[in-house]
Amino acid sequence: VSNAAESKQIGVGLIGHGTVGRGVVALLHEHADQYARHLGRSLQIARVLVRDPAKHREDSLLAPELFTDDSAAFFATEGIGVVVEVAGGRDPVGAYVREALTRGCPVVTANKSLLAAEGEALFALARARETCIGFEASCAGGIPVVNAIQFALKSSRIAGLYGILNGTCNYILTGMTQRGETYGDCLAQAQNAGFAEADPTLDVSGRDAAEKLAILATLAFGVRVDVNTVACEGIDNLALDDIRFGAELGYDVKLVAVAERLKPSEGAPGDNLALSVRPCFVSKHDPLANVHGSFNALMVDGGPVGPTMYIGHGAGQMPTAGAVVSDLLNVVAGWYGDAYRRFAAWPDQMADAAPAPAEEVRSRFYLRIAARDVPSVFARISGVLGEAGISLGALRQHEVAEGRFVPVVIVTHEAREGDLHRALAKITALDETEGTPVCIRIMDSVED
Amino acid sequence: VSNAAESKQIGVGLIGHGTVGRGVVALLHEHADQYARHLGRSLQIARVLVRDPAKHREDSLLAPELFTDDSAAFFATEGIGVVVEVAGGRDPVGAYVREALTRGCPVVTANKSLLAAEGEALFALARARETCIGFEASCAGGIPVVNAIQFALKSSRIAGLYGILNGTCNYILTGMTQRGETYGDCLAQAQNAGFAEADPTLDVSGRDAAEKLAILATLAFGVRVDVNTVACEGIDNLALDDIRFGAELGYDVKLVAVAERLKPSEGAPGDNLALSVRPCFVSKHDPLANVHGSFNALMVDGGPVGPTMYIGHGAGQMPTAGAVVSDLLNVVAGWYGDAYRRFAAWPDQMADAAPAPAEEVRSRFYLRIAARDVPSVFARISGVLGEAGISLGALRQHEVAEGRFVPVVIVTHEAREGDLHRALAKITALDETEGTPVCIRIMDSVED
Numbered sequence: 077v078s079n080a081a082e083s084k085q086i087g088v089g090l091i092g093h094g095t096v097g098r099g100v101v102a103l104l105h106e107h108a109d110q111y112a113r114h115l116g117r118s119l120q121i122a123r124v125l126v127r128d129p130a131k132h133r134e135d136s137l138l139a140p141e142l143f144t145d146d147s148a149a150f151f152a153t154e155g156i157g158v159v160v161e162v163a164g165g166r167d168p169v170g171a172y173v174r175e176a177l178t179r180g181c182p183v184v185t186a187n188k189s190l191l192a193a194e195g196e197a198l199f200a201l202a203r204a205r206e207t208c209i210g211f212e213a214s215c216a217g218g219i220p221v222v223n224a225i226q227f228a229l230k231s232s233r234i235a236g237l238y239g240i241l242n243g244t245c246n247y248i249l250t251g252m253t254q255r256g257e258t259y260g261d262c263l264a265q266a267q268n269a270g271f272a273e274a275d276p277t278l279d280v281s282g283r284d285a286a287e288k289l290a291i292l293a294t295l296a297f298g299v300r301v302d303v304n305t306v307a308c309e310g311i312d313n314l315a316l317d318d319i320r321f322g323a324e325l326g327y328d329v330k331l332v333a334v335a336e337r338l339k340p341s342e343g344a345p346g347d348n349l350a351l352s353v354r355p356c357f358v359s360k361h362d363p364l365a366n367v368h369g370s371f372n373a374l375m376v377d378g379g380p381v382g383p384t385m386y387i388g389h390g391a392g393q394m395p396t397a398g399a400v401v402s403d404l405l406n407v408v409a410g411w412y413g414d415a416y417r418r419f420a421a422w423p424d425q426m427a428d429a430a431p432a433p434a435e436e437v438r439s440r441f442y443l444r445i446a447a448r449d450v451p452s453v454f455a456r457i458s459g460v461l462g463e464a465g466i467s468l469g470a471l472r473q474h475e476v477a478e479g480r481f482v483p484v485v486i487v488t489h490e491a492r493e494g495d496l497h498r499a500l501a502k503i504t505a506l507d508e509t510e511g512t513p514v515c516i517r518i519m520d521s522v523e524d
Numbered sequence: 525v526s527n528a529a530e531s532k533q534i535g536v537g538l539i540g541h542g543t544v545g546r547g548v549v550a551l552l553h554e555h556a557d558q559y560a561r562h563l564g565r566s567l568q569i570a571r572v573l574v575r576d577p578a579k580h581r582e583d584s585l586l587a588p589e590l591f592t593d594d595s596a597a598f599f600a601t602e603g604i605g606v607v608v609e610v611a612g613g614r615d616p617v618g619a620y621v622r623e624a625l626t627r628g629c630p631v632v633t634a635n636k637s638l639l640a641a642e643g644e645a646l647f648a649l650a651r652a653r654e655t656c657i658g659f660e661a662s663c664a665g666g667i668p669v670v671n672a673i674q675f676a677l678k679s680s681r682i683a684g685l686y687g688i689l690n691g692t693c694n695y696i697l698t699g700m701t702q703r704g705e706t707y708g709d710c711l712a713q714a715q716n717a718g719f720a721e722a723d724p725t726l727d728v729s730g731r732d733a734a735e736k737l738a739i740l741a742t743l744a745f746g747v748r749v750d751v752n753t754v755a756c757e758g759i760d761n762l763a764l765d766d767i768r769f770g771a772e773l774g775y776d777v778k779l780v781a782v783a784e785r786l787k788p789s790e791g792a793p794g795d796n797l798a799l800s801v802r803p804c805f806v807s808k809h810d811p812l813a814n815v816h817g818s819f820n821a822l823m824v825d826g827g828p829v830g831p832t833m834y835i836g837h838g839a840g841q842m843p844t845a846g847a848v849v850s851d852l853l854n855v856v857a858g859w860y861g862d863a864y865r866r867f868a869a870w871p872d873q874m875a876d877a878a879p880a881p882a883e884e885v886r887s888r889f890y891l892r893i894a895a896r897d898v899p900s901v902f903a904r905i906s907g908v909l910g911e912a913g914i915s916l917g918a919l920r921q922h923e924v925a926e927g928r929f930v931p932v933v934i935v936t937h938e939a940r941e942g943d944l945h946r947a948l949a950k951i952t953a954l955d956e957t958e959g960t961p962v963c964i965r966i967m968d969s970v971e972d
């Protein structure tokens with residue numbers, strides 16, 4: 077390696093090599109070129125600090141000698157320009173984070189409990205040492221809510237935060253709502269599916285959501301928030317009757333974390349924050365009601381700027397690792413590089429997009445076909461679709477006044493659009509049909 | 525003003541003073557202290573370039589002498605450190621933007637049509653002059669999608685974008701879906717409500733959404749995208765029958781802008797992009813289906829990192845002005861300041877949050893009351909609530925097996941929680957009721 081290339085490297089010191097840590101390593105490995113292009117320098121994992129190096133040395137993406145349990149050796153490693161902490165817990169990790177910051181080294185962390193407990197001191201230390209802490213991954217995992225509040229909504233005087241911040245509770249409530257099963261049954265299912273701990277107290281009591289709310293409210297409102305001032309009510313006392321009655325009225329139940337400024341007219345002096353986590357009803361037509369399963373969401377009421385909502389995976393290996401790495405890239409770009417300029421797009425240096433032939437798109441489709449002769453048309457249509465390799469989901473005949481063509485509605489399973497259009501041409505040509513079938517793509521966007 | 529304070533000012537050159545421009549002025553005025561704290565320096569509007577200064581000199585927030593129609597005088601104004609362009613159109617605005625960039629001055633712009641037509645040259649100029657262009661407001665207004673794709677999702681190899689990017693179309697489709705009215709009727713209503721132009725072609729043809737998709741796809745996939753390669757199908761041919769039949773199958777229709785990488789297995793060489801704007805069905809349980817009225821949304825399929833979705837106002841004075849000002853703050857912080865450090869939160873320098881008394885929260889509530897004697901209980905309960913100033917929305921009695929208490933479900937209008945709890949205590953004490961009423965907050969998050 078030449079000296080010139082050497083100087084273009086940034087060494088990453090990684091603390092922790094569990095689920096999220098391995099995700100970070102995988103992303104840095106898989107997208108090395110993309111990140112190097114973005115930063116104008118490459119990221120190299122320089123050392124990994126773990127409790128038991130022997131347990132981790134089989135990781136094929138990292139050389140065995142990178143692992144160490146010796147924090148002094150870790151911090152003495154040459155070329156570490158940024159520390160990524162994904163070990164979790166407060167002890168001994170808090171001391172490592174303090175050590176990195178004291179050395180003026182930027183830290184990226186996913187450690188919510190550390191920040192909730194010691195964040196104030198750590199941020200003050202970062203400022204004193206003229207360095208920074210990236211913590212996007214500490215709140216709502218793969219949803220970039222920290223980024224949105226800190227950067228994108230900077231112009232607003234935020235009026236309120238409304239969040240579904242605990243995937244375990246949302247998974248359980250989705251089960252109770254959609255299948256009408258009891259809290260106990262749904263909790264057991266969540267535990268079997270890996271969405272709930274053996275002791276679910278931290279989640280179902282609302283405490284976990286309250287901790288995230290405290291961090292987000294600090295960012296949004298610019299005041300210190302003590303998590304113990306959040307009024308917490310869990311989901312373990314919810315009656316199925318209320319979920320059912322609410323549904324009849326058009327509501328779904330969600331555990332909603334709320335931080336809202338009270339308007340002066342409500343009797344309190346200005347800028348008082350109402351902080352709560354409790355089961356709430358949300359209109360079925362509200363995007364918040366349609367955040368299902370383990371998904372998380374945050375609605376930010378931005379005052380005059382209006383509401384914005386952010387939905388995604390709040391936890392899990394790759395969502396969290398992705399947030400850690402995005403933070404890492406931003407910290408490195410801002411810290412060692414050309415800062416804002418690096419974030420801009422330079423289309424004149426890009427390749428042209430290679431347009432894909434539309435017929436290669438795969439999707440489910442809705443078809444409406446005007447049928448002349450219903451008994452025979454079903455067999456003919458399904459025959460044509462079957463020849464094209466397209467299988468059917470729903471099929472419905474709609475009633476019409478006598479003498480008109482009968483609309484037949486079909487929902488296909490996933491099909492190649494080119495195959496579908498060839499089949500539709502054949503269907504159009506059938507004696508049993510009239511006119512050109514209507515074809516509408518069915519969009520399956522977010523899946524559980 | 526002392527010299528020290530003077531040096532802490534950044535002059536803003538504003539081009540355009542229409543709806544969005546006045547919104548920018550209002551935000552800079554209203555939140556001047558908040559922005560100055562954030563930046564460590566204050567923003568001052570140094571000059572405003574408009575076509576007809578006489579028309580604008582009555583603006584009470586700006587001194588009349590700030591307005592000019594002389595671009596040479598505008599650019600000669602001392603202290604302009606950043607240019608904000610909210611005039612729109614390509615001529616003469618394109619020349620002004622080039623002039624600012626040529627001078628090395630960062631530009632923040634909301635001008636989608638300028639960027640769509642000349643973006644490549646403008647970004648190249650910015651790079652050559654070592655300056656930058658902020659353009660968050662050019663796509664989807666108040667939803668920080670540019671920020672999310674550029675910063676927060678940087679770790680991902682994005683697999684697809686799925687957006688509701690045109691508020692006019694979404695407003696019309698929402699009307700057709702919810703009220704079963706024809707395209708023509710809903711278009712007329714959109715025009716009356718100010719959500720559609722007299723000539724709606726640009727919107728209803730899908731072209732406007734295609735332009736935004738082209739910009740976002742360039743960012744997401746890092747390739748030049750020609751807007752003319754986007755397959756466009758508008759909403760003007762949609763039949764009400766298909767909306768109805770789709771609804772029976774569980775779908776809502778949306779105009780969806782799609783940019784997706786085709787998987788190699790689908791026959792095309794890697795990295796080909798399928799780009800389309802067309803009416804699609806979306807499951808009613810999908811958050812995308814629940815983006816109503818003039819709201820916009822973008823779903824980003826981030827590959828292994830998972831999907832994230834962003835919802836908000838895609839247009840309008842304050843959403844757009846808010847995006848412009850957030851961009852301005854980020855550009856100034858990154859450009860003239862301490863870059864990344866400035867974005868961090870410093871809780872040790874914050875005040876403590878002033879907790880609001882929970883009883884001051886105002887909301888709608890769901891109540892379930894076990895009633896002993898139904899005919900008389902209605903009067904008693906509504907009497908107690910009325911005394912507390914709480915009015916009723918829905919009221920339902922549910923059937924039960926004989927001998928049990930009858931559950932009465934009530935939905936209140938907005939009420940002060942303290943008033944409600946006092947009323948509930950009285951209701952609990954009534955002879956006609958049994959046990960403690962269940963009380964669940966109804967969360968109205970995003971409103972049309």
